[in-house]
Amino acid sequence: MVDNGVLDVAYPVVGGDFGQAGEGASKLKRVLQQIGLAPSMVRRIAVASYEAELNIVIHAFSGMLKAKITASKVEVWAEDQGPGIPNVELAMTEGYSTAPDHIRALGFGAGLGLPNIRRNADAMEITTALGTGTTVYMAFSNVVRKEQ
């Protein structure tokens, strides 16, 4: 919905559904392209959103990928109902993963997703409650538009 130059989008994410995995991030990418953000900016947001979406698919039960786009920044929330993260600092460590073997066989579980989000986003915050769920917040400031 567009209101006062603010665009809000939300896409559902289903845990365990690898066929649909990444659809939210790819839809968000298309929206950002249509708005005319610079390709490098679109890529950063899409990669970070994909990682957060896939974490819901792999590690949680269900959730939403939400984004709020304004002239000056893009904010993304990946909210899930899931087990929560017991030790956020450990989860943020490169190479740390609790993904089971059958997930690793698909090429997930390198333990690089959260570090990738940190590298691509200008700000990142994880809110989590054990047995309830997790929200990963990402902000991308200094929105750059394509040269007209």
Place this chain on the structure above:
Amino acid sequence: MTMNLKQIVESLGLRVLVGGDLLDRMVSGGYVSDMLSDVLANGTVDCLWITRQSHQNVIAVASLLGLAGVILVNCPEPAPALVEKAKEEGVALLMYEGTTFELVGTMYEEGLRGCKRA
């Protein structure tokens, strides 16, 4: 050294599963990995991704990053769903019958280098 997909397809005898119409695309370099987050961290625009992963998420990653294409090596014949997804997303999907070592060695000899993230 810049090359397009067509030159790589021809010199390596790659099978083109998807993207006969995308072969003019310039290739900036190559990256080998079977871990998707590794590619999301290190893959760059117009880079060719060499992997034995052959499920739909590979196409999603290639499309998100704007890769030049994916070369499947040492994996089973890809499922129709993968081919469909690659068509939808406009991602060139290629297949090599030999080993990754031979593939990458030949590409390097031809002048292609590893992609570097900015």
